[in-house]
Amino acid sequence: xxxxxxxxxxxxxxxxxxxxxxxxxxxxxxxxxxxxxxxxxxxxxxxxxxxxxxxxxxxxxxxxxxxxxxxxxxxxxxxxxxxxxxxxxxxxxxxxxxxxxxxxxxxxxxxxxxxxxxxxxx
Numbered sequence: 563x564x565x566x567x568x569x570x571x572x573x574x575x576x577x578x579x580x581x582x583x584x585x586x587x588x589x590x591x592x593x594x595x596x597x598x599x600x601x602x603x604x605x606x607x608x609x610x611x612x613x614x615x616x617x618x619x620x621x622x623x624x625x626x627x628x629x630x631x632x633x634x635x636x637x638x639x640x641x642x643x644x645x646x647x648x649x650x651x652x653x654x655x656x657x658x659x660x661x662x663x664x665x666x667x668x669x670x671x672x673x674x675x676x677x678x679x680x681x682x683x684x
Contacts, residue, residue, distance in 0.1 A: 598677065643664060
């Protein structure tokens with residue numbers, strides 16, 4: 563696949579209004595996670611509740627640095643789903659829109675989860 567073909571896929575992807583809107587919101591969610599971590603990290607305790615599926619007690623706690631997994635996973639999911647969505651956009655529109663929608667939903671839930679954990683310990 564040539565670089566020009568990839569750039570044309572990127573242009574087609576961005577021309578669709580729904581994709582453009584989803585990408586803007588996803589970037590906002592990722593930036594919000596980073597800003598929230600930046601302003602609250604110093605006031606957080608060294609251990610935070612992170613593993614909610616485990617039994618109650620000390621086993622649920624994790625180092626506060628694990629909160630950086632939220633924006634890192636958000637960026638990873640966004641990049642992978644965007645690339646796949648751009649690739650499938652001219653071929654299978656529904657799959658393309660599902661991929662970018664899943665990235666949007668994942669990033670929204672990551673932001674909500676991060677806010678929930680921070681407000682739980684503050």
